Amino acid sequence: MPPARVLWVAAPNHRPDDVRSVWLRTANTQAAALETIESLAEEGEQADAVVAAPALPDGDxxxxxxxARDRWPDVACFLHGNLWAIPEGSTLPVCEFHPTGQTPSAVADAVADAVRGRYHRPYPVSDDEDRRLETVEATDFAAARADLEGLTTETESETGVHTAVVSxxxxxxxxxxxxxxxxxxxxxxxxxxxxTYAIEEPGETVIEDVGTDERLAHVEQDCYRAYAARPLSVDGVPVGTLALLRDDAGAFTDLxxxxxxxxxxxxxxxxxxxx
Structure with a gap:
């Protein structure tokens, strides 16, 4: 697994000097950090974690x-420093707290562990996620595209659903x-x-109304209402799903x-x- 990509927002003496387990971007102020987040997002970059001091010269x-969480919903968030210095009225996202007594290098180790274990993710992650992702990378989806397109077309015709997709x-x-x-x-x-949830189930996953599913309540649905899927495994690990999509809510038939x-x-x- 490559080094964790971390944005560290704090004074220089509160940042690690040289940590091999992380790829580091730094900022001293809130304004500089927000600019870096926007710049990374525009470049298509994904930060794995953000570490911030509770109080910054121009903000918090x-x-x-x-x-960061708005840009990357699954980014790991850490607060490191004097936790009593959090400005009054601040609204914290779900994050991990590390007090002043912990050294920046110790925090960096905690960050690397969190990113490697993916335990800050807001969705389930396989215990064998590294091997699963290696299998995704090694599968030639482009070469399989024509056969998969033929299969989804046949699936739609056979089942009578509006859309079938391989995700x-x-x-x-x-x-x-x-x-x-x-x-x-x-x-x-x-x-x-x-x-994301269907690959964690051994059999079929059926959601009769995606709009009422709590796991997806934050998502604006405009393409489909009912969902049924089976995980697709390669070399014993799930790489994706075959899904049936309907634009009306309701149960799928046994057929x-x-x-x-x-x-x-x-x-x-x-x-x-x-x-």
């Missing part, structure tokens, strides 16, 4: 952590490998997709779910051949 660390669950995102009008281009935040299971087996065969 909580504002920095909130801005790939990456580290921070979910993207379409086949199905839909913009397959290969559309990308969602991992926490915004039901596929539709039987078709989903059958075509998911075929999708797994296609992806295994592309490994």
């Amino acid at each position: 660390g909580s504002a920095v952590l909130r801005a 790939v669950v990456d580290d921070h995102t979910v993207w379409l490998a086949a199905g839909g009008d913009d397959a290969g281009r559309r990308m969602l935040r991992r926490g915004d997709s039901p596929c 539709q779910l039987d078709g989903l299971a059958r075509y998911a087996d075929e999708a797994e065969r296609i992806l295994t051949d592309a490994r």
Whole structure:
């Protein structure tokens, strides 16, 4: 796993000098930190963690952590320093607290552990996530694209649903490998997709009304209302799903779910051949 990508917002004497376990960007002030967050986001970069001092010369660390979490919902957030110095009225996101007595290098080790273990993520993560992501990386989805497109078209016809898609669950995102009008281009935040939860289930995942699912309440749904999926495994680990999407809420029929299971087996065969 590559070094953790960390933005550290504090005075120079409250930052680690040389930590090999992290890739470091630094800022001294709230304004500089917010500018760095926007710059990284515009460049398509993903910070893994942000460490901020509770009080900054022009603001407070909580504002920095909130801005980072708005840009990257699964970023790990840490507050390091005098916790009594948090400005009155500050609103903190969910974060990990480290008091002044802990050295920056000790905090950096905690950050590296959190990023490696992915335990700050707001969604479930496999115990074997590193191997799962290695398998995603080693699978040639481009080579499998034509066969997967044919399979999703046949799945739609057989089950009578509006759309069938093959989705790939990456580290921070979910993207379409086949199905839909913009397959290969559309990308969602991992926490915004039901596929993130479906890969953790051994069988089918059915959501009769996505709009009422608490796990996805923060997501504006405009493409589908009902969702059913099966995980697609390669080399024993799930890399994505075959999903049925309907634009109306309600239950799926037994015939539709039987078709989903059958075509998911075929999708797994296609992806295994592309490994």
